[in-house]
Amino acid sequence: MGWLTSLARGLGLGGRALRPEIPDPLWAALLRQYPFVGWRSLTDQQQLRALCVEFLAHKEFFGVRGFVVSDPIALAVAAQACLPVLHLGLKAYSGFVGIVMHEGPVRAQREWVDDTGLVHIWQEELVGEAVGDGPVMLSWHEGAAPSATQGPAAFNVVIHEFVHILDSLDGELDGTPPMPRALRRGWQASLQLAFDRFDERSACGYSSVLDDYGSQDVAEFFAVSSEAFFTMPWAFQQEQPDLYRLYADFYRQDPASYPAP
Ligand SMILES: [Zn+2]
Numbered sequence: 001m002g003w004l005t006s007l008a009r010g011l012g013l014g015g016r017a018l019r020p021e022i023p024d025p026l027w028a029a030l031l032r033q034y035p036f037v038g039w040r041s042l043t044d045q046q047q048l049r050a051l052c053v054e055f056l057a058h059k060e061f062f063g064v065r066g067f068v069v070s071d072p073i074a075l076a077v078a079a080q081a082c083l084p085v086l087h088l089g090l091k092a093y094s095g096f097v098g099i100v101m102h103e104g105p106v107r108a109q110r111e112w113v114d115d116t117g118l119v120h121i122w123q124e125e126l127v128g129e130a131v132g133d134g135p136v137m138l139s140w141h142e143g144a145a146p147s148a149t150q151g152p153a154a155f156n157v158v159i160h161e162f163v164h165i166l167d168s169l170d171g172e173l174d175g176t177p178p179m180p181r182a183l184r185r186g187w188q189a190s191l192q193l194a195f196d197r198f199d200e201r202s203a204c205g206y207s208s209v210l211d212d213y214g215s216q217d218v219a220e221f222f223a224v225s226s227e228a229f230f231t232m233p234w235a236f237q238q239e240q241p242d243l244y245r246l247y248a249d250f251y252r253q254d255p256a257s258y259p260a261p
Pocket residue numbers: 160164220223
């Protein structure tokens with residue numbers, strides 16, 4: 001356990017509830033390693049840093065099979081997780097406490113019974129998972145680490161899983177998170193249209209700023225396109241201008257308004 005995470009859990013100083021301070025060098029390293037945080041305005045960065053302090057104070061990290069969740073790792077997860085709720089608030093994440101971290105991907109056994117009663121069993125490799133009110137599972141090297149987030153298409157496992165949490169706050173993982181009624185009116189139709197277009201485009205082999213995984217279903221498309229909204233907003237705005245506007249209203253952020261680095 002790192003210093004930030006141990007302080008966050010009130011250990012060390014008589015068990016008093018403490019807010020961990022994020023040391024300046026640690027924050028500076030985060031801004032360098034995750035450019036989509038680094039190119040944000042100072043105001044955004046200060047708000048994000050304050051949210052990270054709250055996040056670290058209320059969440060518990062567990063490293064699996066000897067994986068040590070150091071301070072830079074805990075902070076990297078906190079910052080990426082807090083980006084989608086920068087202007088929505090941390091309350092959205094109050095349904096769970098634990099974040100389980102693996103060094104690499106995890107093999108999970110899946111089971112599905114078809115209409116004829118035949119049981120299909122297969123192995124799946126996961127780099128992240130968020131289910132209901134259970135702990136969030138993340139892989140460091142293939143998921144949350146800086147090197148995992150750099151590629152031609154947007155890829156960010158932490159944002160992806162935390163967007164699933166937002167999405168499922170109303171009990172359904174369907175690409176429509178709880179939102180003000182005025183916004184909700186056009187949401188499903190716009191998202192479905194963008195999803196259908198993306199599905200056609202990826203079937204025809206067009207390149208996209210969105211990861212192919214988004215063609216699974218609308219919920220995955222919402223998570224995958226949100227990754228692009230936060231980490232490659234200029235390209236995303238160009239490719240999906242309507243969806244960009246919709247997300248800017250929902251997340252109350254306009255990341256493409258910053259000068260591209
Ligand atoms: Zn997903």
